[in-house]
Amino acid sequence: MVRFTSKSSTFILGMTLGFCGLLNTAHASQNEFIWSNIKGFESAQSCEVVTKSETRFRVSMNAGDSNLGYENLRHLRNRNKIVAYVVDGSLVKLSDDRDSGNYEAITVTGVHEAPGVNVRGHVAQRNYNGLLFKESLRSVKDFVFQVTDLPTIEGGKMQSDLISSTDIKFVGAFLQPVMDGDDFVFYRCNEKDYLAFDLHRGAEQSALARVGVNWDTTSIFRHIRTYSVAEAEQAILEQAKEEAESSSMLGTIRSFFSDESEQSNSRADDFHVTAGETDDEEIIVDMNEGDDHSEADTGASEQIEQSARDEEELEAAEEEEAAQSQQQIITGSSEVPVINGSLEYTACISGGTLNVRGLDADGNIDTSKALFEVRRYSIAKPVDNFGESEKVARVDGKDVTYVLVQFPDVAGENMGWVAKDLVVPSSHCAGFQKSQGNDQTITCTNNGTLNVYSLNNGSLVQSNFNASQFEEIAVRTDIDAEPRYRTVGGQRVEYTAVVFPGRNNQEGWVAKSFVKTKATCEPYKRMGSSGNTNVSGNLFPLQGRPTSSYLTAPRCFGCGRSNGRKHAANDLYRPRNERIQSIADGRVLRGMYFFYQGTYAIEVRNDDGKVVRYGETNGRSYANGRVKKGDTVGQVGKTHCCTPMLHFEMYDGRAGNASLSGGGAYRRRWDLMNPTSLVRQMERARFGESY
Amino acid sequence: MKKIIAVAVLGVAIILLAVWMKAKNQSAEQAPAQAVSSQAFAPATSSASSGNEASAAAPSTAGTSARAGSTSDEEASLKQMAVALAKYSRAGATFDDLIRDLQDSGQEPYIARDKNPYTGEMSIVRTKSPLPGTRYFHAQYFTDEKGERLLQHMSFEFRPGPRALESARQAIYSAFPAIGSPTTEIEGFMEWKLNDGYTVWIKKMELENLDGHHPFNAYSKNDVGTIRVAIEEDPHAGMDEHMDEH
Numbered sequence: 040m041v042r043f044t045s046k047s048s049t050f051i052l053g054m055t056l057g058f059c060g061l062l063n064t065a066h067a068s069q070n071e072f073i074w075s076n077i078k079g080f081e082s083a084q085s086c087e088v089v090t091k092s093e094t095r096f097r098v099s100m101n102a103g104d105s106n107l108g109y110e111n112l113r114h115l116r117n118r119n120k121i122v123a124y125v126v127d128g129s130l131v132k133l134s135d136d137r138d139s140g141n142y143e144a145i146t147v148t149g150v151h152e153a154p155g156v157n158v159r160g161h162v163a164q165r166n167y168n169g170l171l172f173k174e175s176l177r178s179v180k181d182f183v184f185q186v187t188d189l190p191t192i193e194g195g196k197m198q199s200d201l202i203s204s205t206d207i208k209f210v211g212a213f214l215q216p217v218m219d220g221d222d223f224v225f226y227r228c229n230e231k232d233y234l235a236f237d238l239h240r241g242a243e244q245s246a247l248a249r250v251g252v253n254w255d256t257t258s259i260f261r262h263i264r265t266y267s268v269a270e271a272e273q274a275i276l277e278q279a280k281e282e283a284e285s286s287s288m289l290g291t292i293r294s295f296f297s298d299e300s301e302q303s304n305s306r307a308d309d310f311h312v313t314a315g316e317t318d319d320e321e322i323i324v325d326m327n328e329g330d331d332h333s334e335a336d337t338g339a340s341e342q343i344e345q346s347a348r349d350e351e352e353l354e355a356a357e358e359e360e361a362a363q364s365q366q367q368i369i370t371g372s373s374e375v376p377v378i379n380g381s382l383e384y385t386a387c388i389s390g391g392t393l394n395v396r397g398l399d400a401d402g403n404i405d406t407s408k409a410l411f412e413v414r415r416y417s418i419a420k421p422v423d424n425f426g427e428s429e430k431v432a433r434v435d436g437k438d439v440t441y442v443l444v445q446f447p448d449v450a451g452e453n454m455g456w457v458a459k460d461l462v463v464p465s466s467h468c469a470g471f472q473k474s475q476g477n478d479q480t481i482t483c484t485n486n487g488t489l490n491v492y493s494l495n496n497g498s499l500v501q502s503n504f505n506a507s508q509f510e511e512i513a514v515r516t517d518i519d520a521e522p523r524y525r526t527v528g529g530q531r532v533e534y535t536a537v538v539f540p541g542r543n544n545q546e547g548w549v550a551k552s553f554v555k556t557k558a559t560c561e562p563y564k565r566m567g568s569s570g571n572t573n574v575s576g577n578l579f580p581l582q583g584r585p586t587s588s589y590l591t592a593p594r595c596f597g598c599g600r601s602n603g604r605k606h607a608a609n610d611l612y613r614p615r616n617e618r619i620q621s622i623a624d625g626r627v628l629r630g631m632y633f634f635y636q637g638t639y640a641i642e643v644r645n646d647d648g649k650v651v652r653y654g655e656t657n658g659r660s661y662a663n664g665r666v667k668k669g670d671t672v673g674q675v676g677k678t679h680c681c682t683p684m685l686h687f688e689m690y691d692g693r694a695g696n697a698s699l700s701g702g703g704a705y706r707r708r709w710d711l712m713n714p715t716s717l718v719r720q721m722e723r724a725r726f727g728e729s730y
Numbered sequence: 731m732k733k734i735i736a737v738a739v740l741g742v743a744i745i746l747l748a749v750w751m752k753a754k755n756q757s758a759e760q761a762p763a764q765a766v767s768s769q770a771f772a773p774a775t776s777s778a779s780s781g782n783e784a785s786a787a788a789p790s791t792a793g794t795s796a797r798a799g800s801t802s803d804e805e806a807s808l809k810q811m812a813v814a815l816a817k818y819s820r821a822g823a824t825f826d827d828l829i830r831d832l833q834d835s836g837q838e839p840y841i842a843r844d845k846n847p848y849t850g851e852m853s854i855v856r857t858k859s860p861l862p863g864t865r866y867f868h869a870q871y872f873t874d875e876k877g878e879r880l881l882q883h884m885s886f887e888f889r890p891g892p893r894a895l896e897s898a899r900q901a902i903y904s905a906f907p908a909i910g911s912p913t914t915e916i917e918g919f920m921e922w923k924l925n926d927g928y929t930v931w932i933k934k935m936e937l938e939n940l941d942g943h944h945p946f947n948a949y950s951k952n953d954v955g956t957i958r959v960a961i962e963e964d965p966h967a968g969m970d971e972h973m974d975e976h
Binding site: 422608 | 833852864945
């Protein structure tokens with residue numbers, strides 16, 4: 040039997056279910072509810088039933104390219120700026136009657152959360168607002184919405200007496216707008232109109248209830264999956280089958296809502312820019328980086344010169360890894376959780392800042408204020424202080440798990456509590472991955488420094504510092520980061536609001552034309568970022584000549600050891616914390632990992648195919664993705680016992696897909712090289728004749 | 731005279747009592763280590779709540795690591811973890827066995843697999859629920875050309891305390907019965923170089939050790955005195971000439 044019917048015929052179905060009161064000015068009957076963000080389900084029996092030809096709800100579906108899977112959400116006041124993208128199938132509501140030409144002002148009401156849909160990164164979250172292309176807004180009457188989770192109601196009373204007296208399980212239920220001919224059916228209660236939805240689920244062939252939703256109180260749609268009518272038929276059949284199996288296995292069905300209630304959800308409330316349920320706050324994200332696909336159009340054609348085949352191979356492997364990790368996240372069924380990638384964690388938010396909380400006098404999370412804020416993709420480290428490192432707090436009527444985290448790049452106080460879902464392994468955060476390497480934004484000048492400006496009474500004035508050439512910057516995405524303009528030489532010049540992470544996150548405005556990524560900055564591509572121009576061959580990795588000879592024991596390559604082993608590197612003694620630079624253009628294969636006695640190592644594959652392990656560093660990671668010759672890859676570390684040094688190992692790259700450990704006297708991979716002659720050559724080139 | 735004799739007798743009695751107490755204490759410490767040497771992670775005998783006192787400094791954001799001394803549960807944890815270092819660095823010990831043991835002891839292991847086509851796979855094992863008094867367990871395995879995982883580094887940390895370093899030394903002696911005297915011993919640091927290319931070390935972390943840049947672990951100044959216990963491949967195996975020249 041066809042359960043979901045398309046367009047106007049659903050009302051006929053409703054009539055067969057006993058909802059005969061759904062006529063103009065009729066009154067609702069039993070099993071008819073309206074949704075309140077505060078109280079949850081309330082009876083609709085005192086409400087009038089009315090019909091109207093329009094509703095403010097829409098479904099976003101890209102009209103131009105349905106394969107793309109999303110539509111651009113544009114800035115409310117500047118449609119040339121893309122602030123996020125709206126996943127196809129997301130439920131939106133029209134915000135106002137503003138005439139915006141080919142665009143409608145909308146607010147995202149529910150993000151389509153189908154498996155495989157990445158709901159992080161640049162995806163517009165619930166309550167984001169902006170402009171959407173009119174032709175990409177479809178009527179809700181052609182869609183069915185599955186409620187995959189319900190928000191907990193204030194005071195924790197998810198199941199009011201009213202609902203628990205029924206036999207209706209709302210989580211997992213399918214909602215379809217009720218139609219009367221071409222008109223939408225509404226409940227009118229206290230002068231507010233609630234669009235009526237039929238509720239279906241599982242093996243039940245008939246609608247179990249009706250729920251009215253007003254466009255100002257839409258939290259019931261916080262977690263949804265959107266189906267076409269045909270898809271919904273299939274989905275509900277599968278649900279029926281699963282529930283039948285579950286029922287036969289368990290003998291009983293769990294209570295309403297309980298099965299999903301423990302699912303942890305990302306809390307928009309912890310985004311600085313999305314607090315509360317109001318529509319008033321304008322959210323601006325990612326003004327400068329552009330949307331993912333537009334960047335692919337322009338940036339990809341300007342890739343840094345490199346060994347293309349190898350890069351493609353590596354990127355293909357990384358994509359495969361990413362796909363695997365996505366699979367891991369979705370299935371989540373293995374006994375031991377697996378992170379496919381490094382152990383680095385990041386604040387994975389799509390825009391704005393993330394609030395870091397402290398504790399109140401009772402030791403509970405103080406959600407009333409933030410200790411400090413961090414920007415998206417800030418590096419984070421989970422803290423274990425031999426005690427409690429997770430706490431649960433009530434936010435917006437729902438339990439949110441917080442974890443204790445340190446943000447090492449934040450000056451001063453840098454530990455606090457953040458919503459657990461928002462700090463994830465960086466390899467699982469698509470936006471973070473994209474922001475690294477050649478996507479790193481820098482000041483792109485031909486030479487010299489770049490003027491930085493600050494705001495004074497709304498005008499740009501020269502700041503007290505200038506930016507260095509190729510200095511790493513982050514483009515501000517907050518609401519005060521609107522572009523500013525100055526007239527220079529009769530030309531109107533646009534200035535972009537940026538942050539300087541290397542200067543304690545100092546803020547300023549710089550000319551937009553000098554804000555580029557490493558991949559698109561021509562001067563950067565022509566020279567190493569440290570300014571080592573016209574350097575032929577490889578570059579000595581340290582800033583001074585080693586203080587002891589690496590040609591003699593115990594520092595030399597191949598030096599014998601008492602147990603028959605041989606030394607696999609040149610040990611280059613230099614002061615602690617001295618900068619280590621990449622000897623050639625290349626790519627970081629593996630970031631800092633434990634090496635020896637509290638020091639770390641990093642692996643870089645040079646463009647000529649050779650692999651260098653820079654060992655015994657102090658752990659600070661500077662490099663990620665592509666590196667140019669001369670780029671900082673680390674700093675000299677110091678073991679607990681011994682002289683600070685760079686342990687310099689090199690491989691010719693023929694061994695391929697194996698780690699650097701191995702057998703033989705060196706206990707290394709078979710393609711280990713003796714780097715001594717190269718090190719001498721580099722040393723001579725930099726400091727003159729060697730020992 | 732009688733008073734002097736009485737005082738002397740009392741003094742001798744106190745000394746004897748102290749010696750007896752110390753001997754009893756040592757044997758009590760060593761006994762469980764022998765018991766666990768064949769099984770790295772026995773299920774914790776009591777809840778992890780003993781580790782929570784430090785964080786009871788409620789209004790503080792992160793709590794503190796230091797306190798007067800470790801509990802018997804925590805001492806037992808230290809020994810269990812030291813045994814794990816010994817057991818899983820031996821030839822024949824497998825990655826899967828380590829995971830299983832960590833699961834059985836309720837430590838909730840998870841794995842990070844870092845893989846690329848040029849230097850293969852590195853697998854890191856961490857735990858979500860460490861044994862009381864311990865934290866930041868970290869086992870780092872590389873996959874060799876034959877596809878076998880080789881332990882390169884395994885470590886954990888132990889809560890600061892007045893006797894923490896000595897407790898760690900005793901735990902190492904229990905877990906590695908034939909290890910002998912440290913190859914290197916300087917203030918706050920001991921290292922034993924093993925014949926199989928591994929080195930075992932324990933380090934009392936000072937501010938300068940915490941103030942650096944640590945990709946995996948988070949620290950604050952409250953962590954001064956934390957004991958780090960590690961076993962790892964020694965890239966300079968068989969030599970001691972790198973000792974500080976200053």
